[in-house]
Amino acid sequence: xxxxxxxxxxxxxxxxxxxxxxxxxxxxxxxxxxxxxxxxxxxxxxxxxxxxxxxxxxxxxxxxxxxxxxxxxxxxxxxxxxxxxxxxxxxxxxxxxxxxxxxxxxxxxxxxxxxxxxxxxxxxxxxxxxxxxxxxxxxxxxxxxxxxxxxxxxxxxxxxxxxxxxxxxxxxxxxxxxxxxxxxxxxxxxxxxxxxxxxxxxxxxxxxxxxxxxxxxxxxxxxxxxxxxxxxxxxxxxxxxxxxxxxxxxxxxxxxxxxxxxxxxxxxxxxxxxxxxxxxxxxxxxxxxxxxxxxxxxxxxxxxxxxxxxxxxxxxxxxxxxxxxxxxxxxxxxxxxxxxxxxxxxxxxxxxxxxxxxxxxxxxxxxxxxxxxxxxxxxxxxxxxxxxxxxxxxxxxxxxxxxxxxxxxxxxxxxxxxxxxxxxxxxxxxxxxxxxxxxxxxxxxxxxxxxxxxxxxxxxxxxxxxxx
Amino acid sequence: xxxxxxxxxxxxxxxxxxxxxxxxxxxxxxxxxxxxxxxxxxxxxxxxxxxxxxxxxxxxxxxxxxxxxxxxxxxxxxxxxxxxxxxxxxxxxxxxxxxxxxxxxxxxxxxxxxxxxxxxxxxxxxxxxxxx
Numbered sequence: 001x002x003x004x005x006x007x008x009x010x011x012x013x014x015x016x017x018x019x020x021x022x023x024x025x026x027x028x029x030x031x032x033x034x035x036x037x038x039x040x041x042x043x044x045x046x047x048x049x050x051x052x053x054x055x056x057x058x059x060x061x062x063x064x065x066x067x068x069x070x071x072x073x074x075x076x077x078x079x080x081x082x083x084x085x086x087x088x089x090x091x092x093x094x095x096x097x098x099x100x101x102x103x104x105x106x107x108x109x110x111x112x113x114x115x116x117x118x119x120x121x122x123x124x125x126x127x128x129x130x131x132x133x134x135x136x137x138x139x140x141x142x143x144x145x146x147x148x149x150x151x152x153x154x155x156x157x158x159x160x161x162x163x164x165x166x167x168x169x170x171x172x173x174x175x176x177x178x179x180x181x182x183x184x185x186x187x188x189x190x191x192x193x194x195x196x197x198x199x200x201x202x203x204x205x206x207x208x209x210x211x212x213x214x215x216x217x218x219x220x221x222x223x224x225x226x227x228x229x230x231x232x233x234x235x236x237x238x239x240x241x242x243x244x245x246x247x248x249x250x251x252x253x254x255x256x257x258x259x260x261x262x263x264x265x266x267x268x269x270x271x272x273x274x275x276x277x278x279x280x281x282x283x284x285x286x287x288x289x290x291x292x293x294x295x296x297x298x299x300x301x302x303x304x305x306x307x308x309x310x311x312x313x314x315x316x317x318x319x320x321x322x323x324x325x326x327x328x329x330x331x332x333x334x335x336x337x338x339x340x341x342x343x344x345x346x347x348x349x350x351x352x353x354x355x356x357x358x359x360x361x362x363x364x365x366x367x368x369x370x371x372x373x374x375x376x377x378x379x380x381x382x383x384x385x386x387x388x389x390x391x392x393x394x395x396x397x398x399x400x401x402x403x404x405x406x407x408x409x410x411x412x413x414x415x416x417x418x419x420x421x422x423x424x425x426x427x428x429x430x431x432x433x434x435x436x437x438x439x440x441x442x443x444x445x446x447x448x449x450x451x452x453x454x455x456x457x458x459x460x461x462x463x464x465x466x467x468x
Numbered sequence: 469x470x471x472x473x474x475x476x477x478x479x480x481x482x483x484x485x486x487x488x489x490x491x492x493x494x495x496x497x498x499x500x501x502x503x504x505x506x507x508x509x510x511x512x513x514x515x516x517x518x519x520x521x522x523x524x525x526x527x528x529x530x531x532x533x534x535x536x537x538x539x540x541x542x543x544x545x546x547x548x549x550x551x552x553x554x555x556x557x558x559x560x561x562x563x564x565x566x567x568x569x570x571x572x573x574x575x576x577x578x579x580x581x582x583x584x585x586x587x588x589x590x591x592x593x594x595x596x597x598x599x600x
Contacts, residue, residue: 196589202582223553360516
């Protein structure tokens with residue numbers, strides 16, 4: 001028996017869904033606003049949520065990620081009377097199971113509902129082998145991390161190509177190593193190819209190897225990294241930096257599992273498991289012809305997207321304790337106490353450099369406070385403490401600022417901060433004017449502004465501008 | 469921003485590597501080590517300012533010495549130069565997960581090019597080097 005939550009202010013539709021679900025011998029709960037729906041989702045344990053888009057207190061699509069992140073990670077079916085392609089795209093990208101347009105007849109809902117419930121049932125019954133996976137350094141218990149760890153486990157148990165995406169310093173190589181260490185190829189080589197570090201003139205010979213005399217300077221034969229990875233794992237870091245001609249050659253290897261070193265007449269078999277990582281937008285690079293589409297699809301049989309640290313601040317404490325312990329071990333010092341204000345300050349910072357920046361910061365702090373038994377916020381670098389101190393003031397808008405304060409300088413921000421603030425205000429005003437002028441017609445708004453749909457949606461979300 | 473490198477000038481390879489790396493002295497601070505003990509002492513201090521490490525294993529013993537401290541090199545971009553091309557040696561080399569692997573019988577012009585690219589990437593923001 002499943003639990004279904006219905007979030008729709010249309011009482012007729014809610015009753016229809018309620019009657020349908022209960023007639024199928026499942027439990028149902030109705031909510032008529034986003035606020036009520038979220039309260040139910042957080043307090044209950046639902047398998048499926050039917051979510052309307054146009055609700056009295058906002059856009060249901062905005063609540064979708066929060067609903068998905070609740071304890072039971074329910075599947076969400078969007079139901080809307082005002083369907084459009086952009087809304088459908090947004091819904092699917094945010095993890096919706098399906099996107100249905102009203103009016104809905106009960107008999108047309110039975111099949112989709114049965115499918116999603118069958119999926120939930122299969123998930124519960126799935127026999128996951130009780131393998132103790134090695135997750136050294138991959139720490140965190142936030143919902144986003146739980147999803148990543150599931151994806152890691154799935155990748156480790158298969159031979160599929162994996163594309164790991166995420167911002168700089170988010171731990172892409174660590175994830176690749178974790179997949180490798182938990183795979184069936186853990187006893188073979190893990191070969192790293194730093195595509196960004198290799199000069200374009202050398203990439204081909206480094207990857208595929210070459211014969212002696214194959215080109216000027218090739219005074220010795222070289223087996224190449226693909227040969228080194230035979231039987232093992234090949235990790236292409238910063239795969240977006242591969243030159244197009246090398247992409248073409250590499251694609252052939254993925255397709256045919258054979259290659260020819262430069263200057264050689266013989267083809268060699270290759271058997272490696274491919275992992276790749278990038279912080280670049282490969283889809284965009286495909287559109288601008290900087291990356292081959294066929295290679296892109298080959299790379300991402302499985303895709304793991306690592307969330308930036310600022311979006312999983314609840315993991316900062318676990319990560320800090322893990323790396324603090326390792327640093328103390330390396331320095332040969334006693335484990336230090338970490339005060340609550342230290343963690344609070346860390347959680348307020350944006351971490352543009354993600355985990356790498358966090359590790360460097362901890363190291364710097366421990367180096368300076370080497371002989372102190374406890375670390376406090378005061379030991380942190382100034383820019384992190386300033387950011388934390390300013391955080392409570394960031395939400396204040398210019399309208400809230402008393403008139404007499406507007407002309408005065410209460411504090412002097414950095415020039416970059418002033419520029420960023422000014423740009424944000426201009427962008428926000430422009431978008432509000434644009435929506436008013438086009439009556440929220442996205443197509444027309446894109447034409448006038450010159451923005452792509454995805455960029456426009458990104459900015460609307462950034463400045464909390466709704467379509468409705 | 470710092471480059472640390474290990475080489476002993478007992479052989480031509482060490483001298484060659486030194487001359488390649490010295491060309492970069494205008495762009496980056498250099499620190500040379502010729503004993504694994506001193507190298508390990510350095511690696512037990514803060515390493516956030518190390519942009520890249522270059523280790524030349526002139527023989528298998530030196531490679532094994534590096535392996536004994538390879539945990540200390542975990543978060544440092546590494547260029548490793550191996551003493552030979554035997555399968556077992558190459559396998560040991562890949563355990564360091566180096567950014568680039570070279571061999572002692574080369575002229576290290578490739579190492580120089582890779583180092584220049586890595587330093588350039590950091591300078592132009594393509595590879596962030598976060599110093600607190």
